[in-house]
Every structure is written in C-alpha cells, then in structure tokens.
Amino acid sequence: MTFPVSGVEVSPWVPLLAGLAVSLFTSMGGVSGGFLLLPFQVSVLGFTSPAVSPTSLVYNIVAIPAGVYGYVREKRMVWPLAWVIIAGTLPGVCIGVILRIKYLPDPRAFKFFVGWVLLYIAGRLLYDLMARARQRHAEGRGLDAHSAEPVTEAPRAGTARSTHDGPAHFVVRSVSWSWRRIRYQFCGETFSLSTLAVLPLVLVVGVVSGAYGIGGGAITGPLLVTVFRLPIYTVAGAVLMGTFISSIAGVIFYRLAAVHYAALGLAIAPDWLLGGLFGLGGAVGIYLGARCQKYVPARAIKVMLSAVLLFLAVRYMSGLL
Numbered sequence: 510m511t512f513p514v515s516g517v518e519v520s521p522w523v524p525l526l527a528g529l530a531v532s533l534f535t536s537m538g539g540v541s542g543g544f545l546l547l548p549f550q551v552s553v554l555g556f557t558s559p560a561v562s563p564t565s566l567v568y569n570i571v572a573i574p575a576g577v578y579g580y581v582r583e584k585r586m587v588w589p590l591a592w593v594i595i596a597g598t599l600p601g602v603c604i605g606v607i608l609r610i611k612y613l614p615d616p617r618a619f620k621f622f623v624g625w626v627l628l629y630i631a632g633r634l635l636y637d638l639m640a641r642a643r644q645r646h647a648e649g650r651g652l653d654a655h656s657a658e659p660v661t662e663a664p665r666a667g668t669a670r671s672t673h674d675g676p677a678h679f680v681v682r683s684v685s686w687s688w689r690r691i692r693y694q695f696c697g698e699t700f701s702l703s704t705l706a707v708l709p710l711v712l713v714v715g716v717v718s719g720a721y722g723i724g725g726g727a728i729t730g731p732l733l734v735t736v737f738r739l740p741i742y743t744v745a746g747a748v749l750m751g752t753f754i755s756s757i758a759g760v761i762f763y764r765l766a767a768v769h770y771a772a773l774g775l776a777i778a779p780d781w782l783l784g785g786l787f788g789l790g791g792a793v794g795i796y797l798g799a800r801c802q803k804y805v806p807a808r809a810i811k812v813m814l815s816a817v818l819l820f821l822a823v824r825y826m827s828g829l830l
Contacts, residue, residue, distance in 0.1 A: 514780035515556045515564065523554075524783055528568060528790025529797075535814060536798030543568055543723045544630060546787055548623065548821050556780075557616040559609055562722030563763035563779035564787075569724045569756035571788020572795060577753055580746030587693055587747045589686035590702075590733075594751030597708040598725055599758050601715020606762040609720040610770055610777060617828065624825030626721050631818035633731045634811050681743055695743050702737045710736075711751070719759050724752025 511518045527549055532542035547565045550556040556564070580586045613619045684693040692701045710732055711725070718725035726748045733744045760779055767777035 512780050512783045514560050514776055514778060515550075515554070515558070515783055516776075517550075517554045517556050517780075517783060519554060521786055524786040525790040528572070528787040529794040530790075532572065532791040532794030533798045533801070534794075534810070536795045542791060542794065544627065544721070544727055545817075545821075546791075547722050548627070548825070550783075551616070551620065551623070556783075557619070558776040559614055560763075560776040560778060560780060562606075562609055562720065563760045563777075564781075564784040565722035566724070566756040566759045566763075567779050567781060567784025568787040568791055569752055570760065571785055572791035573724075573749060573753040573756070575792060576749050576795060577746070580749065584680040585742055585746050586750065587681050587684060587691070587743050589684055589691045589693075590707075590744075591747040591750040593691065593704050593707050594711050594729060594747055595754045597711035598715035598718070598729075598751055598755040601712040601717075602719035602725075602755050602759045603715075603762050605716040605719020605721075606759065606766055608716065610766055610773075610775070613720060614773070614775055620825045620828070623721065624822045626717060626723075627818045627825065628822035630727050631815045631822060633728075634815045634818070637731070638808065638811055638815070693743070695740060700739055700743065702733075702739065707733075707737070715755060718755060719762070722759070724756045724759075726752040 510521050528542070528546065531545045531549070535542040535545060543565055546568055547561060550561050550564065577586075609619075613622055680695075682694040683699075684691075686692065686704070689704055690701060691704060692699060694700075711729055714725040714728045714732075717728065729751065730741075730744055730748045733739050733748070734741055764778050770777060
C-alpha cells in the first residue's frame with residue numbers, strides 16, 4: 510500500500526502494529542510513545558520530509574481522547590492548569606512549525622535536532638531513576654503514573670493508598686485560579702503554582718513540540734513535577750489535555766503552512782491515513798499498557814527505554830542514522 514502524502518509503501522498492518530508496540534512499551538514506563546514513532550518513520554519508513562512532524566501529531570489526536578476521558582471521569586483533571594498549558598503551548602507550536610519548515614527541512618539537520626530532543630528525554634528518565642534510588646526510603650510525591658502521559662512521580666507517602674490499577678479515591682477538589690496563581694486540593698493537601706511562571710516554560714516546550722512533532726507532554730510533565738513539585742496524579746490529565754489540543758493546533762498550522770509554502774515544493778501537510786493508523790494502534794497499546802504495567806517492573810522498563818533513547822540520540826547526532 511502506498512500512502513498518499515509520505516509516499517511510503519508498506520502494509521497498513523505495519524503502522525498499526527508499530528503504534529501498538531511503541532505505546533504499549535512506553536506507556537508502561539509512564540511516557541508517551543509519540544517521540545519514538547517519529548524516529549521509526551524517519552529511519553525505518555524513510556519518511557523524512559517536514560510532513561512527518563504533523564503526521565506524528567495525528568497519532569496523538571487519535572490515541573489521546575480515551576485517556577482524557579479517563580481523567581475527567583475520575584475527577585483528576587485540573588482544568589485551570591490544562592488551560593494555562595494550552596495557552597502557553599499554542600503560540601510556541603506555531604513558532605515551531607515555522608522553524609521546522611524554514612530551518613530544518615534538510616533531513617540531516619532535522620535528525621540532529623531529533624537527537625537533542627531524544628537526549629533530553631533520556632536524561633530526564635535517568636535523572637528520575639537516580640533520584641528515586643537516592644530517596645527510596647524518604648518521603649516523596651511519587652513513583653509511577655499508570656497513565657499514558659510522560660510524567661513519573663506519585664503522591665506524597667502516606668496521603669492515600671493505591672491499588673494495582675491506580676490510586677484509590679484520588680480526586681481534585683476546590684480548584685481556584687486567577688491570572689497569577691492556581692490553587693487546588695488533593696489528598697488533603699493544598700497545591701499552588703504561579704501561572705506566570707508556567708507560561709514561559711510551556712511556550713518553549715511548544716516550540717520544540719511543534720518542530721519535532723510531539724505534543725510536548727514528555728517535557729511538560731517532568732517540569733511540572735520536578736520544578737513546581739506537583740503530584741503526578743493531578744498533572745497527568747492536564748498534560749494529556751494540553752498535548753491533545755496542541756497536537757490539533759500543530760496539524761492545523763502545518764496544513765496552513767502547506768498552502769503558504771507551496772512554492773518550496775516540500776511535503777508539509779500531514780499524511781492523515783498513516784498518522785491515523787499509528788493512532789489506532791497507539792490507542793490499543795495505551796489501553797493494554799495500563800493493564801500490563803502492574804506485572805512489569807517499571808524501573809526495568811525505564812532503564813530499557815532510556816537505553817533505546819540514548820542509542821537513537823547518539824546515532825542521530827553523529828549522522829549514523
């Protein structure tokens with residue numbers, strides 16, 4: 510089968526199974542699979558034009574809604590935080606789209622950029638693993654999120670008990686916010702963060718995610734947990750919602766850019782069919798990953814995932830892929 514925009518010739522089962530396998534593996538480690546699907550498209554399928562970035566965003570659009578619904582149903586969606594993430598990320602995504610088309614159309618330059626992004630995510634995972642090892646017997650805000658989004662800590666020890674399928678009776682209460690600060694209660698504690706401090710961070714994340722073709726959750730989640738000391742179970746839903754909306758915006762920006770930069774002769778618009786098949790497989794993989802996570806040591810998964818990311822980062826940055 511030949512996909513219309515990318516020109517990739519492959520059986521439709523390949524993107525379905527690739528999306529399923531990547532999301533199954535990464536979701537058990539508490540991270541999104543979108544950042545690994547792009548290297549798969551570039552290095553395995555040979556899809557190197559700027560259109561590969563919005564195609565990866567289509568994966569998020571298809572795979573994420575079920576996860577968002579789950580957080581809303583469990584009353585763990587901090588809507589003010591989600592809106593702040595969206596407000597800061599959207600202009601960044603637009604800037605990232607322009608940077609991708611104007612300055613990173615060459616596959617070699619784009620692969621080098623991809624290498625840096627993968628290196629950051631790998632470093633973030635390794636840092637979290639080492640921090641957990643140092644604080645194994647100390648109080649902390651978390652271990653692993655049983656969700657599809659890329660954040661890795663858990664609630665303060667002793668605040669509530671958790672089951673194999675996730676935290677019991679964890680709901681967000683008494684949310685209040687203004688243009689300067691967001692406050693909410695969770696597990697008997699009050700958490701607060703500065704809106705003005707979050708906005709510039711997610712703006713930068715938006716630039717990176719727009720250029721790379723990920724929703725940005727792999728970067729935003731760890732920042733909110735480590736910098737602002739928010740519990741994972743309240744961050745994941747907002748990050749997931751922000752990833753979903755920013756992915757939609759990214760696809761729209763790329764589609765508009767395809768018209769504006771038509772004279773360049775580049776494939777810029779997303780390959781909807783290819784991205785949709787990745788997303789369908791990803792949705793199944795995320796569901797299965799949430800079910801299987803309790804049977805697989807998350808630490809082992811994160812070590813293996815970090816090794817894969819470091820390998821890819823070095824190969825991309827050295828020009829070997």
